Amino acid sequence: MSDVLRVQWTIIPRTAPQPWLACSRCGEAKPFRSSDKIRLNANGKRVDAWLIYKCTGCGSTWNRPILERRPVRSIEPGLLASLHSSESTLTRLLAFDVEGLRRCAGHVEEFDDVLVIKTVLSQSTTSLRRLEILCSVPEPVGLRLDRLLANELRLSRRRIQALAKAGELLALPRGSQLRRPVRNGLRLIVALKAGEDCCATSCDRHGAVDKTGLPV
Ligand SMILES: [Zn+2]
Known part of the structure; x- marks a missing residue:
């Protein structure tokens, strides 16, 4: 029992966290939103990658560094392919990595x-x-x-x-x-005390049941 x-x-x-950055076109600090696009630059044996953010006011871009001067050989091929194609699982992971974002942007707004x-x-x-x-x-x-x-x-x-x-x-x-x-x-x-708070805390006798089977 x-x-x-x-x-x-x-x-x-x-909603992914948004960095507040000085936007030169807007002339003030504005929140920037991830475009879910990655820019990759292979220069010889080294690779740079950025996640591109856009100003929510005017669309100006900001490139958030993801990889800097990284030797190609040190990058796992699957990751390199995902970077090339701006694969959505990867761009979401990066966009929600608030600690990584904080390291390269000052004020970060979380939702x-x-x-x-x-x-x-x-x-x-x-x-x-x-x-x-x-x-x-x-x-x-x-x-x-x-x-x-x-x-x-x-x-x-x-x-x-x-x-x-x-x-x-x-x-x-x-x-x-x-x-x-x-x-x-x-x-x-x-x-839970008998009766008290019962419905409010997901009681399966009194509360409605949502589609997951959990009372709501
Ligand atoms: Zn702007």
Whole structure:
């Protein structure tokens, strides 16, 4: 008999981070967006590659360095082919690599619009007393943990903070901050009192069920 509902939330960012750069044509700092195109320059035995960004105001381009003066032989052939063709999986990976972007751009704006795919890992077989959420975050997201929980559990952020303070919401590993962006491998444990918060925290008796089979 288990009174625990275990779910996995796979959190996929929808909007790639955008560097704010001084745009000479606009005459001020503007956010730049990835064009998902890679420029490759093979000069003898060395290769340079850039991901091309465009100013959201005027379309001016900025080349973000990806490879600099890299010997051709040191590049895995599959990667070289992907760079040549601006392969979409690679350009998405690069565009969402916020740490890499920060290294070559000053101010980087992150976004918190995400797609949350919910999968039931194991159902409760008795009355539900605990909800466990495993967060899978394949690419870094800027979304704060308390905002994610408020959105998905349909509670106010104040309520989320109160639950944490009362020890009814635990984020593991310990020390994980509700105000920090959600990270891969984070585990959340929400204690449910009988009746209270039931529907808001994915009750399969009262809540509607979405197409993944998880109550919403
Ligand atoms: Zn511009």
